[in-house]
Amino acid sequence: MPAVASKGRGRGGRRPIAEINMVPFIDVMLVLLIIFMVTAPLIAPSVINLPSVGKAAKAPDRVIQVLIDKNEQLQIKEGSSTTTAATVRDLASRVTAVQQATGLPAKDVPVVIAADKSVKYETVVKVMDTLQRAGVQRVGLSVQTTP
Secondary structure, X not given: OOOOOOOXXXXXXXXXXXXXXXXXXXXXXXXXXXXXXXXXXXXXXXXXXXXXXXXXXXXXXXXXXXXXXXXXXXXXXXXXXXXXEEOHHHXXXXXXXXXXXXXXXXXXXXXXXXXXXXXXXXXXXHHHHHHHHOOOOOEEEOOOOOO
16 A cells, blocks of 8 residues: 655644744733732822921021032031031041030931032932931931022
8 A cells, every 4th residue: 555645744744833822821911900900999009208398396506517519528517617627437426526515415416418419419328327327316408498
């Protein structure tokens, strides 16, 4: 008996399927879409309570200012006295020395950071971090209100 040749099918008579079956993928995506649509309204949006300017009953009697100029040079100013230059390394020791010189408890003397608007945000955060690591509890930022 002669062998029957398959017409254009190569060996074995089967050729591989070169398609991707998309139906299972679409089913999974639709199920995920329904899950997200059902759970999205149930998630409560987070509320961030931001501080507002001008809530204090009175301004503090003594304030230590840390001034950062546009060249990122630091200066410390206590009240209306003269300013003294400082670096980030010795900032903490100088601020605590000024706090102790006021005669008040250190936690009652706030430190306000006044930075030029062209100063990098990273520099201001470094100064805040240095002060908080030194134990300064009241650190604030000085802002200029627009008329």
